[in-house]
Amino acid sequence: MAVCCDLEADINGEETFLLDKKIICSFSGRLSKLFGKSTGANRNKVIFNDFPGGAENFELISRFCYNNGEIDINPSNISLLYSAAEFMEMSKSVSGNCNLLEKTKKCIEELGYWTWPDLLVALKHCQEMQQVATSSGILEKCLDSIVGRLAITSEASPCASTSSPDSSGLRLSCDTRSTESLKNSFSRANWWFEDLSVLSPNLVEMLVKSMVSRKYNQVIISRFLLYYQKSKFFTASSDEKRQVLEIVIDGLYTLDPSCISCKSLFGILRVVLNLNISKSSRNKLECMIGSQMDQATLDNLLIPSPYGTSYLYDVNLVLRFLKAFLREGGWRLSPTRMKKVASLMDLYIAEVAPDPFLRLSKFLALVVALPDSARDCWDELYHAIDVYLEVHAGLSEEEKLKICCALNYEKLSSDACVHLSQNAKFPSKSSVQALVSQQLKLKNLLQGSKNSKPDMDSPCKLNETRGKAKKGEGSEQIVLYSGRLDISGDNENLRAHLQGMQWRVIELEKLCKKMQAQMAKLMKSKTPTTHSTARSLPRLCS
Template sequence: MKFMKIGTKPDTFYTEEATRTVISDAPSDFVIQINNIHYLLHKFPLLPKCGLLQRLCSDSGDLEKVSIKLHDIPGGEDAFEMCAKFCYGITINLSAYNFVPAFCAAKFLRMTESVEKGNFVPKLEAFFNLCILEGWKDSITALQTTVKLPEWSENLGIIRKCIDSIVEKILTPPAKVAWSYTYTRPGYTKKQHHSVPKDWWTEDISDLDVDLFRCIITAVRATHVLPPQLIGEALHVYACRWLPDTTRTPPQTDEELMENNRRIVDSVVSMIPGDKGAVSVGFLLRLTVIANYLRVSPATKTDLLRRSGLQLEEATVDDLIFPSNSPADPEFYNIDLVLEVLESFLVLWRRQSPAAASEWDRSAQVLGTMRKVGKLIDSYLQVVARDVNMPVSKVVSLAEALPDIAREDHDGIYKAINIYLKEHGDLSKADKKRLCRILDCQKLSPEVRAHAVKNERLPLRTVVQVLFFEQERDRGSNSKAAAATHDRHKHKPLPITPSLFHEPGKQTMPSSRESDSQSHKLKLGAANVHDKFSSSTTGKKDNPLLQMQNKRSGGKLALKNERKGVRLETQQVDHQGHNMGRKS
């Protein structure tokens, strides 16, 4: 913090009741009234330096003692007294804290260079340009003091110059930051971290009024130099600086304070960059809780729900754990707000779902997002199920809000149901059935099914369903095993047979088709042989196949001999006839 000392005389102002006067041998001839304070001063030190007082005194004529009212002087009596001390040559110390009221009052009194050389206004301007605007914290401090004199500060260009100086320093590369700054993150020490963090500026500007803070953030974003994540971090720091922690502080009753907090929430939400990931989903959810607690405008709450739903897949269970601040709700957890965020997510998810089957990559990504949210909600239900005041209707509503594809299995929701039944032992049978109706027993893992079968807390109907699907699964497994065995036998390779075109003298094995045909013929032949030539059947009886072969060969031999006998007789007859012809 830089200071400027002006004047050399000691302070001789003193107060007597509601009157401020200065110790002097000369009697007072100039009375200035500001609000309820009367200043008994002298014309000689004041008039040469104050153009306004010169004009007012000239209007009053040649009166020896002039009385003037300056109720509308910016900065009030404190600012006027600094100007008066400058006229008397009394020492004053200027800093970023008192510069703005002193400068506005000096401008009001027209203490300019044109009135007297080396006047108060040019000295203040030099201090402002050479000291305050060159410093990081001085610029922020001076800007913050403009809150009390917004119109004067705006018209005199103080606000614009301070904002320009601050933005210029924010855009400075961290390696070139040479001024002091405030950075109190947990676990951070400058001795261990030699480099300047990228968000070094966020804590200092969080001291500003929300309107001034908005001006700086807007100016920084307009340059497009810093990434959205840094803007989001600045908003996060500012919200933590000003907004109440609803998990620790009791409900606020000061309507003025609540209205100011509503204004902060509205401003912060409106400044969040549209880029996904600019702020964490945890911060968005905390803002949503605070907005719900402060009863902000519907537009702000809707925007927060939309942003929270857009990043719900990134949330953890801890992000969803926030207490209910409504006295009408006996439960500890604010499950209604979680349901609102989930419904907002589902609306966005349905819009993103691919309409064409060709969008497989996008479809897988969207499905993965839904599965993450499904696991998150089931894990959250496992936590809120321990609340003894949590009604079953709210648990069912949140669990049923998820579509079927959100749960790849139902192990998580089963665990939540089991915890709820354990913590709510007096639950009616109807409520138990209503709760367990959420379960899809076909989507339970073998370990969970084994637990469910022995779970005495579950309704009998649910246990029967688990057993039924377990048997169906086993039956299906057996059928698949049998089908697999059949397929293995069906596709067993046939034995390789030698070619029919074998070399002479080598034996060949008949093909399977040929073998079946010959076997069939052998059987038929044996049966006929047995019928016709049973009386002449002889041979080995131990081997039926050999028996049939012997019978078959015996039949052929008899027929052959019979045919030979016929031919022999015919030849004999022909021979006899030939001889008789020769004799005759």
């Protein structure tokens, strides 16, 4: 029988098909409308510039028409056939056979019963024509089925993975006598990572959103994203790497911060530094790192400065981490977390202080970044400032004072105060302030010792305290001068005066230690003393 070829179809400029118009029009509503009821022998031509799936897919539906509505619908072609059936409006029935659109819809409804390999095949083909698959709903249903399958395998005894013939899913052991099987089962929670690592970044983004909405284990989601990033980087170009990183960062940002380790985030950061990712993704990564600053280490923070800059380390990046830590932490910033970050920053500031190219404004910003309450002792900061002033000897007196004003002299130890008073690198005002602060601390300490009372319920202990406090060493009176000093005079006279103050502080420290030892003995002793010599306590004059 002669084959009639009265229809010429140009498909996306890829290929031209010669077809029987009558046969094709009997299944396609679109062509029927185009040609009306005319099925004459005159050759007609149609041009499709946006046919879904191209020439290969048009050949599929042509075979469906020539086979009188019979075709094998499987996971590898269902998305193609469905999209083509919609495009060609193939909702007609011929000789009682179901139309192609109805057949594909029915197959999609049964998608939840497909095997894992079938789901992967269908998902792969959806990826190749994502726009069509998304609009038709096939992609969403395929992803939902995959996430549902994963949720089942993570809760119970899952089915085997098909990534390899002998691989198996997460099998929980019932043998409580050994933990080895449990460890093995937990490590196999990632059995599906390799299967889904072939997906495009856009599909991974959709997959993660579906997993989060289904309340899938976020720890496993974070591990998959990190695995996906590493697996894609082997053969990816710079643009592909950038796209993968942005999807991974955006996906991690939607998870609970406790599900992502600080070490993993810094690992991503090291890669990001060499790629020009979007500002939004970079800000998200810095926020995630900043919220976990109390888990970071000094090595994590020692990030080289950007190309083209003279200073050694990227101080601006660390300042943004701190800003994010204070902002993102909010009410969760416990004193313990604050102190951990303060200790880390003391180490970092000491590390960057010797950098001769570090500007004063940046160094000062590091010093004052955290609130005063974050540190119990400021000795480490003092030593870092000492190093900075030594390296930057050309600073003016005014610039030095800006740094010294950030110091909390009340939280400096006695040794640090004495060292500062003799430190020629520091301004004279700082030396005076350190000594005055130290004297006030000692005065308060002595006053507290003088006013401390033993157990008032025991008259014997009270008499004993009074007697022993008047007895022993330290009978001489030490008078300290902490009034205003005229620092505008001769520097030599000022230095001599400061040395005299320093000597009086040292003497007072010795006396204070003796008194503390005496008071400790008094509080421990239980035998009343009846013979005591009246001696006056040393007094501190202001």
